[in-house]
Amino acid sequence: MSGPGEYVPDVTEGITRVEDLPEPRIERRCRNRPALPCPRCRHRAGRYAVGSRTLHDLGDARANRPVDLVVAFSRHRCLRCGCCFPRDISDLALPYCQYTRRVQQRAVRLVAEDGLPYQAASWHLWRDHCVFVPYATIQNWVEAAGGKNAGHAFGQLPRRGFG
Numbered sequence: 001m002s003g004p005g006e007y008v009p010d011v012t013e014g015i016t017r018v019e020d021l022p023e024p025r026i027e028r029r030c031r032n033r034p035a036l037p038c039p040r041c042r043h044r045a046g047r048y049a050v051g052s053r054t055l056h057d058l059g060d061a062r063a064n065r066p067v068d069l070v071v072a073f074s075r076h077r078c079l080r081c082g083c084c085f086p087r088d089i090s091d092l093a094l095p096y097c098q099y100t101r102r103v104q105q106r107a108v109r110l111v112a113e114d115g116l117p118y119q120a121a122s123w124h125l126w127r128d129h130c131v132f133v134p135y136a137t138i139q140n141w142v143e144a145a146g147g148k149n150a151g152h153a154f155g156q157l158p159r160r161g162f163g
Contacts, residue, residue, distance in 0.1 A: 022130075024066040027057075031073040031087045038078035039085055045078035051086060055093050057100045059130025066130045069100065103131055107138045108145050118142075 015021060038045045052072050059066040073087040093100050106129065110121040118135035126132050 022063075022065045024056075024068040025060055025063070027067060027069050029069055029071045029092070031071060031089050033074050033087060036074075036076050036087065038076075038081060038083050040083045041078060041081045043078055043080040045076040045083070045085070047074045048077045048084075049075040051075055053089070053093070054098075055100050056098055056103060056131050056133075058102050058106065061128065061130065064130060066132075099131070099133060099137075103129075103133060104141050107133055108141050111138060111142045112145070 032050055033047065035044050035046050037043070050072055051074075052070060055069040055071060057067045057069050069092065071089055071092060073089055075084065075086050077084045091101070094104075097104075103125070107121055107125060110116045110124055111118060116124060118139045121138050122133055122135040
């Protein structure tokens with residue numbers, strides 16, 4: 001059992017092949033409903049299909065394994081207005097994103113508040129939270145959040161000389 005301040009070696013150090021990395025622990029979440037109100041006309045929209053998304057979450061530090069969330073969600077169609085829409089899972093992850101909001105928030109905090117460079121933040125997420133995020137992805141998240149932006153307001157660009 002490791003205690004505070006005790007050196008614990010990284011079990012993934014020296015691994016050069018992706019196949020040798022520890023397998024992720026799979027957690028299943030269900031966002032499947034038989035019917036939901038239509039966002040356009042508020043009429044009852046029945047389920048016509050079930051979709052699935054795999055999201056990378058903060059890993060299990062005790063077992064040194066990454067965690068993947070497999071979210072099953074329902075797709076709905078309104079018979080009155082013809083609107084098709086999926087069940088909202090934006091509380092877990094943004095649309096088209098492979099990582100949960102917890103991973104995004106942790107990465108942005110590491111860069112914006114703790115002042116780590118992008119590459120060091122990527123390494124920190126892998127070492128301490130067992131989730132691999134490319135540092136270019138972290139850079140996109142930070143720039144979208146406005147954290148490390150040293151930009152100036154339009155019309156107030158820096159000029160040559162004094163003042």
